[in-house]
Amino acid sequence: MGNANTMPSEAGTVVIGAGIVGCNTAYHLADLGREDVLVVDRGPLPTTGGSSTHAPGIMFQTDEPKVLSKFATYSRRLYSSLERDESEPVYNETGGIEVARSDERMDYLQRRVEWATAWGVPDPQLLSPDEVAEKLPLVDPDVIEGGYYSPTDGQASGVRACAALAEEAEAMGAEFVGHTAVEDIETDGDGVRAIVTENGRVECDEVVVATNIWARQLSEKLDIHLPIAPVEHQYTITEPLAELDGRAQDVTGDPVYENYKSVSGDKSEVLLQDPDRPILRDQDNAMYFRTHGDRYGIGSYNHESIVPDPAELGGNEEDGNQASVHDFTEYHLNNATHPDRQEKAPRTASDELIPATEGANLDHKYNGMYSASPNGLPVLGPVQECEGLWTAAAIWITHAGGAGKALAEWMETGVPRLPDGPIDLRNCNVNRFAPHEGSWDFARDLGAEEYQNIYSIVHPKWVWTEHQRDIRRTPMYHSHRERDAELWAEAGWEEPHWFDSNADLLAEYGDRIPNREGWEGKYWSPIEGAEALNVRNGVGLHDMTSFNKMEIVGSNAGEFLQYLCTNDMDLDVGQIRYTLMCNEGGGVRADITVTRVGEDRYLLLTTGREVGSNHLAWVRSQAPDDVVVNDVTSNLAAMVCTGPDARKTLSKVIDADLSDEAFPFYSSQRTFVENIPVTALRLSYAGELGWELYTPSEYGERLWEHVMDAGAEFDIRPYGNGALDSLRIEKGFRLWGEDLHTEHDPYEAGLGFAVDLDTDFLGKEAVEAAANGDLDQKVACLTLDDPEQMVLADRPVLERDGDEVLGYVHAAEYGYSVGSCVVYTYLPPAYAEPGTEVDVHYEGDRYAATVQEEPLL
Template identity: 70%
Template sequence: MDPSDSIPESAGTVIVGAGIVGCNIAYQLTKLGRDDVVVVDQGPMPTTGGSSTHAPGIMFQTAEAKELSQFANYSRKVYSDLEGADGQQAYNETGGIEVARSEERMAFLQRRVEHAKAWGIPDPQLLSPEEVTDHLPLVDQDQILGGYYSPTDGQVSGVIACDALAREAIDRGAEFVPHTRTEDVEVTNDSITAVETENGRIECNEVVVATNIWARQLGEKLGVHIPVTPVEHQYTMTESLAELSENDTDITDHPLFDNYENVSGEKAKRLLVGPDRAILRDQDNAMYYRTHGDSYGIGSYNHDPIVPDPQELGTNDPDGEQGSVHEFTEEHMNTATHPDRPHKPPRQASDELLPATDGAELEFKYNGMFAESPNGLPVMGPVEQYDGLWTAAAIWVTHAGGAGKALAEWMENGVPRLDDGPMDVSHCDVNRFDEHEGSWDFARDIGAEEYRIVYNVMHPKWVWTDMQRDIRRTPMYHSHKELDAELWAEAGWEEPQWFESNADLVDRYTDEIPERNGWEGKYWSPIEGAEALNVRENVGLHDMTAFNKMEVAGSGAGTFIQQLCTNDMDLDIGEVKYTLMCNEGGGVRADITVTRTDTNRYLVLTTGREVGNNHVSWVRKHAPEGVIVNDATSSLAAMVCTGPNARKVLSEVTDIDLSDDAFPFFTSQQFYVKNVPVTALRVSYAGELGWELYTPSEYGERLWEILLEAGKSYGLRPYGNGALDALRIEKGFRLWGEDLHTEHTPYQSNLGWAVDLDTEFIGKDAIKSRQQQPATAADGGTRAKQVACLTLDDPNASILDNRPVFDVNDDETLGYIHSAEYGYTVGACVAYSYLPPEYAEPGTDVEILFEGDRYAATVREEPLI
């Protein structure tokens, strides 16, 4: 690459950070036609000294999180198209193998196969111990039970890739400026206007913070609390091994060697050498391996988390100091310090698996840093507080190519996408976080926990148990505790999953609640089923305070609401309407319930949990001057009283006429429940007769108590989120972020009835265009898919989501399960998927692969009840 000697006075976009993420973004932006991109970095280039410099570059594509697998798969393709400075392909497609030393891990590897098939990773395979050693002859097969093999996994050198990406971006007009520390970002009227560097000011319209472990510090200067946490992990390279002597490689003539050596020292002679065999991962011991010529590289997460203070991180300077590297801590390699692996030191585990390393000197060793986020996913997208401020942090080499593509498309065209279509990144969005997550106290603890569990076998329903709990309490929290609620943390809220006080209901409904004894039964209680059935038969009370609530007010509120919403939003005061918000690409950005509460005032209700803040941010970002968007989530307590007896319960505590004529479905009224003021909506996510009740937070506990007391004679019981998921799925109600998201249009989601094309709204033109274009499997698949409601043929079986769906006569993946839950009223497990239209027809037979077994399922007409 040919970096600049001086900084330009202006640019359209400034990317802060020239590591693998910044280089990928510059590469993609210039590929989309931008020629006014400037990349600045505090270190030299392409060996900046960040994690891209010290990372061994292993590329395992398969992850349970779809986003990570999509990013990695795309990254592999990008790196495979790059030519390194030596004229060779930048990507080393060696394959990757994860081995199991326990039965629990073998079951995990089966899930690996299923997730790989669901996400489209090529040719995933389970291997016997003998087949593992066919690929990796130095592995002691007596130590393992088998392995998972992904043939297209491999390795890419961050330095080689950064150089290749930068060279192509420079050819298209980008400028790269090394040895230039960014000191501040200039803002005028909440818009980005310039970047202040140690060498001068660059006027610009956009800034991308791609500084990874340093992202928090730059954000703090702007009052933006980016919850990324630097963590250390160990990497070592052995001395030359006799068993690898035929692979002795002299890399000192590589065009990038001198640059690399100036920053990384003598270890560059090994780091720059690509592997000659499959990458190896021993997750039971939180370790991974790759060859460096005649040496083996050993990476270890198998130690107590080490979290440095961001304010005390070093910098990358011209003298070769690497701020992302700390001194090797011997005790973490030679002592068992990992809280979940107390019985075997990492070095011992390594020598057992690879006997060739036993007794070998660890010639090069260091603690390298990378960034963790609170949910282990990237932190990317436009920052709500400032126009033109973007983030791209907590992204590994493995995922940087895909993340860079998605972000560049987002910046240029308004919608994150990869080559095969739009991509949902709601769980990666920088605006997903709640205020408490910005604190260093929270980020430090959860970053350490994410590090601790990175190679653990984790259940998808697992939640933090000890760390950073009891942060947000609904007004009904103490009542929940008295009723012995099983509380799970959702976006910091302590929310009931079920109530142990309802255990007596299980005997009443025992014949309708099948047992769950496998992976699907972990973190589940039969009480969930009993609570759901009680709602259908009697009445239930659910705390929905954590659902996101917005108040939109102002003289232009009505016009703005129509601009946001796909439905006709010409509402009377007191009218309620279900509608969608779409992005510029026509994908569903959120499903919401809108109530007109006054002439120029609306109550907007949307899903909570982790993704809810994305919706609040979206609405605020689009609000015109004169329209106020107030996040009312914390100021309003909310609950729903629902079930056949709901009207009877409410009639005990209010004089309001609750009949269908006086209080029709999808209307709202304000009245008192005894002495508590409420705004009541005649809607229910459970799909039964019911009213959602909203009241100022200080009244919430009292309202809850009133309703519990009034409902005793009518069979009222509180119910948790487990029952709610079962209730909503058998009624066909979508859950945004699971079976409804931005990758599909309203029509693909069977929600076309919530779209009025005679109105004007964001995404309308894209929706019409996508509807008019012929959809084929060749266009990447997402546009060619249609939502399908499935039920398992075995009435006693249950599955979890994110597993592949097949034709009964074929092994080709048709789609994957977006959400699944047992429908206790239906008497079958209900699952939602998006399938090719010919397979989405009711009556079609398909199969779902779950935990190694193929389950027969049938497409059904929805709603089921």
């Protein structure tokens, strides 16, 4: 590998950071044919001293977010193909076991089996306590309820993986330079121009910031605030144990040993020793374990969050000081400091599970750092504020191979991909964050909360409650509070999920709302069902201010929209059109409604909730210089009045004729509601007669009051997101990020009606090929056969009474008007035909379901 003396003066792509993420990115870019990739790091190579150096390298592939499991599975395969020395693979396929100490955790492990089945992780199994002890003889079976076993899980040394990846990348033309700190990134109005290092300037076209715990500091030099926080967790290694006698390994001949020792000292000789049995997690106590020859390594997240200030981290110095490692805090090992785990100290929990460690000295112990994002997922992709700037941060060794592959494909082709096809990165996209998330207060508090939950049993609808709430308020916030709204945080917005003031509706509708007692009953209220039925039968008002809203302005705005959208965008003023935006690979980047509100002015409305900011970044990245893209989400209060009595309600206060002839579907008018100026759109995401109303934010609360007053005689009720989710799924309306995203093309998603192939648009070549080809999968609407049953997303869909995995649940909500749980999934076309019988594997049971013609209503 190179050093400061071989620094080139120019490169096409510069990757800053030669840890596991930077090496994976460079390897995959080189593998795609790029020969002008430069990797720069301030530390020595290949052992830079970052998180990849101190990490024990355990790799569990199963997770609920599909993207993490897919990244991990690819990483496992990649590391298995890399050689460290004498034809030995970098990856140790030992298997992995997660144990349960409670019935609640056993239920959770069953979910892991189902997630693994859905995502294609090989052969997931539940084990009895004795079966766990057979594979892990030092575990006491009497303290556990059972375990989850994934045979292909294992371990990969970050140092060995970095060395192997760098060697392969260099053979393909990439350059690596160590001992060189990057001091700045030069930009101009057109984007990235160069990096400035302590050893010279390098002109370049693209920069990938892969500096992990240092990513925030470097990006802030460009006034870009990445919501990434360094957090500490503990790792210790016991003295040699008699029970493991004879398993010590001599690693002094390992090609990376001398370099590793110069950075990490004596513990490097132990860290390089391979595990000889399955890796282990005790998530009830937030701990993990692996052997190092004749010793046990014990990792602990079981302590209060420790979040260092990024400005005080420093760098990895020549004297062997590792900035990613802090002094061990003995107190956190021997005392119960985790706010959710007060029963026992980490050392006590460890000695209970593996009695052989009791009383053993801990020869090596340190607090190692990694970086955390607000939702615990990677921070990847092109930074919208600066052309040519990319990020790759908050990524573990487990996921770095897949993340590096997806990022390289994204940079090269415009579409993130893994070998089995496109991978949707909506929840990993660096542009998903709202402006407030860039503050250090927010990143620190949410990083701490993510750390606190890292091994917790977290419900998919869980919303953080301790920190950083009540940030963004719609104009109707106080009205919602007065009606006892159950408020959840969505991209910082306090949004109603249901209203406790509507509990009286249960007297009318309660017999149509099945009770939920299990996992699916958490974070749910029967009031959601009552609100949904009230909309179907009367009238409701929903606050949709947080929906993403963009204004496209300019003399060429119409031409730009035609390039951006799949449908014919030749609109008259006042006309609305539903359309899609696709990426270069034909994947659906968003589904939107476009309203022409003026000669050179258009209003774009998108769904997506917490990931909706991705749409704004996408539109801005495509816009020509003579078209202005304004984010007007906060500028405009928005609400929808919908239901059979919506016309009667609004006619009392609106200065417009609401008849079908005067105000047809998919049209808009500028008018007044009482004294409030509004742009009214004749459409409704609930699927009933309705109008969306938009007004400058300062008018929003009064507009809400006018509509509520007008609807009083029709018993108008506000309704929350829970009801809306049910209403929209019954009507077959897609929700981007759930049953629609970039892994689907318009025809797979059943949205071919929103494509006009006589027009030219971004991604047309791929979309046209999809239109003329055979579908590998097709959207399918299922209903559960038992009207009392309910399932949640991310569970496998199987052939009826068989084991073949056909797909997975993308979205599921109870349809209170149709009287059954509605599931949206994607299946092989032969199984997507109405009437086909399938099963959904949920919480250990098989739920019978039938494919239906959509929409259901």
